Amino acid sequence: MRCRKCGATAAINMPQHRLSLCASHFSDWFIEQTERTIHKYKLARPDDRLLVAVSGGKDSLALWDVLHKIGYQADGLYIDLGIDGSIAYSNRSHQLTEQFASERGLRLHVFNVAAEFGLTIPQMLERSKRGSDRACSLCGLIKRRVFNTFTRQGGYTALATGHNLDDEAAVLFSNNLSWTVDQMQRQAPMLPANEHFAAKIKPFFRFYERETAAYTLINGIEYIEEECPFAVGSNTNFYKTILNGLERERPGSKLFYLTRFIQQKENLFPPAPASAEPDRRTCPRCGELTTTDGLCALCKVLVEVQS
Ligand code: Q46
Ligand code: ZN
Numbered sequence: 350m351r352c353r354k355c356g357a358t359a360a361i362n363m364p365q366h367r368l369s370l371c372a373s374h375f376s377d378w379f380i381e382q383t384e385r386t387i388h389k390y391k392l393a394r395p396d397d398r399l400l401v402a403v404s405g406g407k408d409s410l411a412l413w414d415v416l417h418k419i420g421y422q423a424d425g426l427y428i429d430l431g432i433d434g435s436i437a438y439s440n441r442s443h444q445l446t447e448q449f450a451s452e453r454g455l456r457l458h459v460f461n462v463a464a465e466f467g468l469t470i471p472q473m474l475e476r477s478k479r480g481s482d483r484a485c486s487l488c489g490l491i492k493r494r495v496f497n498t499f500t501r502q503g504g505y506t507a508l509a510t511g512h513n514l515d516d517e518a519a520v521l522f523s524n525n526l527s528w529t530v531d532q533m534q535r536q537a538p539m540l541p542a543n544e545h546f547a548a549k550i551k552p553f554f555r556f557y558e559r560e561t562a563a564y565t566l567i568n569g570i571e572y573i574e575e576e577c578p579f580a581v582g583s584n585t586n587f588y589k590t591i592l593n594g595l596e597r598e599r600p601g602s603k604l605f606y607l608t609r610f611i612q613q614k615e616n617l618f619p620p621a622p623a624s625a626e627p628d629r630r631t632c633p634r635c636g637e638l639t640t641t642d643g644l645c646a647l648c649k650v651l652v653e654v655q656s
């Protein structure tokens with residue numbers, strides 16, 4: 350297979366675009382496509398200050414690299430979850446993120462869950478009634494809060510995450526199977542900011558996972574290849590496998606499934622009436638908003654595990 354631009358041996362073939370490219374032209378194409386996505390979906394303006402949620406994995410490091418190359422002022426935030434076990438997942442991903450930032454002279458914030466909350470994620474799980482199968486809901490609760498607070502308090506325009514098309518298609522598929530309409534309505538390349546929540550953007554949402562992997566390989570970005578131990582056997586991975594089977598038989602299915610949904614969303618769902626906005630109160634412990642009386646979901650967990 351030959352590169353469409355220069356005729357050299359192709360490094361990657363992307364059947365969904367009927368496009369094969371050599372390493373150098375693929376790298377250029379990847380950066381151009383990111384700029385095009387940002388422009389088309391109005392994700393950011395050139396003078397925006399962005400905070401990149403970096404995990405040490407390929408998608409978030411590739412995103413930080415590309416945003417920096419495009420010229421955005423983009424700082425990183427790494428959350429040390431204290432998930433180590435046999436593969437030293439947090440230690441290794443933290444070290445690779447530090448290395449990435451220092452090689453490029455980028456600013457990295459680090460939030461250490463154990464230092465701030467007194468316990469690592471696995472220790473919290475042991476103490477809570479949630480059980481280890483609920484690791485991701487607890488971890489997600491903490492990550493959402495920390496990312497939101499940092500983005501707002503740091504004066505960033507938006508939080509940029511490395512979610513790729515495989516991630517987004519799997520979420521849509523999962524919500525589709527159960528017709529979780531409120532979640533489907535919220536799925537978008539950008540969630541705008543409001544009084545309480547920072548804007549979130551996903552500049553890689555049209556890239557297949559193998560494309561972000563190829564970008565990191567071609568650009569010599571070292572990332573943690575192991576998955577978080579809690580992700581093994583997750584529902585998301587199961588749905589990704591199903592969608593990959595579909596993609597093998599019908600190239601372009603994943604891209605079409607997600608992008609057509611994003612285009613059609615306005616027609617699929619009626620606009621929410623003003624009264625549909627949940628009633629919000631303030632958590633007496635942390636001062637953040639909550640939809641229930643008393644403590645917010647995060648404080649409930651913290652009180653439970655810290656006592
Ligand atoms: S880090 Fe946390 Fe993920 Fe690990 S515990 Fe689950 S949510 S899988 S992106
Ligand atoms: Zn080429």
Ligand code: ZN
Nearest residue numbers: 632635645648
């Ligand atoms: Zn609270």
